[in-house]
Amino acid sequence: MQGSANLNVMIKAARKAGRSLTKDFREVENLQVSMKGAGDFVSRADIAAEKIIREELMEARPTYGWLAEEGGEAEGKDPTRRWIVDPLDGTTNFLHGLPHWAVSIALEHKGEIVAGVVFDPAKDEMFFAEKGAGAWMNESRLRVSGRNKMIESIFATGLPFGGRSDLPETLKELAKLMPACAGVRRWGSAALDLAYVAAGRYDGYWERRLNAWDLAAGLLIVREAGGLAEPLRVGKHILEDGEILCANEAIFDQFSKAVRSA
Numbered sequence: 001m002q003g004s005a006n007l008n009v010m011i012k013a014a015r016k017a018g019r020s021l022t023k024d025f026r027e028v029e030n031l032q033v034s035m036k037g038a039g040d041f042v043s044r045a046d047i048a049a050e051k052i053i054r055e056e057l058m059e060a061r062p063t064y065g066w067l068a069e070e071g072g073e074a075e076g077k078d079p080t081r082r083w084i085v086d087p088l089d090g091t092t093n094f095l096h097g098l099p100h101w102a103v104s105i106a107l108e109h110k111g112e113i114v115a116g117v118v119f120d121p122a123k124d125e126m127f128f129a130e131k132g133a134g135a136w137m138n139e140s141r142l143r144v145s146g147r148n149k150m151i152e153s154i155f156a157t158g159l160p161f162g163g164r165s166d167l168p169e170t171l172k173e174l175a176k177l178m179p180a181c182a183g184v185r186r187w188g189s190a191a192l193d194l195a196y197v198a199a200g201r202y203d204g205y206w207e208r209r210l211n212a213w214d215l216a217a218g219l220l221i222v223r224e225a226g227g228l229a230e231p232l233r234v235g236k237h238i239l240e241d242g243e244i245l246c247a248n249e250a251i252f253d254q255f256s257k258a259v260r261s262a
């Protein structure tokens, strides 16, 4: 697909950060790590990757605003556009030597996500989408799965870690869903969970207590691949409230009923 100039800038930044992360991943035991909260880590690799992305994006588009996990928020001269960045989604996997983590970069324009990139360097899978132009992985067009039976479907979620208070509701949802479907996965990267729904690898995904940088790029990729996405609780906002329920169109109602009635 012939992407816009902005998309090309995003892909270039994601690849450059991916090279730095891949190098750090090979020597992960030497990385400096600190804990931001219970079970919530940040390493030198996260910070180095974010710096690379910021430099790349700011050099190409100096007037855009910025929101990123490690470096906070900055309004740009152009108040209508901002980058939303998670330099390393799946830090816990990364620090355990598990090759399932990604760079996530989204571009927001007037409150709407118009481009998104989720790059998995370990598998060399570049997921991307632009509003109205479809979703892609490397050279292939993405399409959500067509499964319409719960018992044949696989769903992904995020399980609360480090004593988080939302464990009871997650357990209720799992108790409702697990007997009714072909399996539930917890792979540890929200950005890749979304990309995998877009690719038809999972049939649906739900999670709460996320941040805009976990969701922004993947959300557009899911929607552009034909998936449906809503906030978990009716009346909330996916990016502002950090919660999502998404699936292919054929299974969405059955899946959302099961999760929401738990």
Ligand code: IPD
Binding pocket: 086, 088, 089, 090, 091, 092, 158, 159, 187, 188, 189, 190, 191, 207, 209, 210, 214
């Ligand atoms: C985390 C991952 C994980 C999700 C966590 C996120 P991080 O992001 O997306 O899948 O369950 O809630 O915080 O901290 O690795 O960037």
Ligand code: CA
Binding pocket: 086, 088, 089, 090, 190, 213, 214
């Ligand atoms: Ca994240």
Ligand code: CA
Binding pocket: 046, 069, 086, 087, 088, 089, 090, 091
């Ligand atoms: Ca992160």
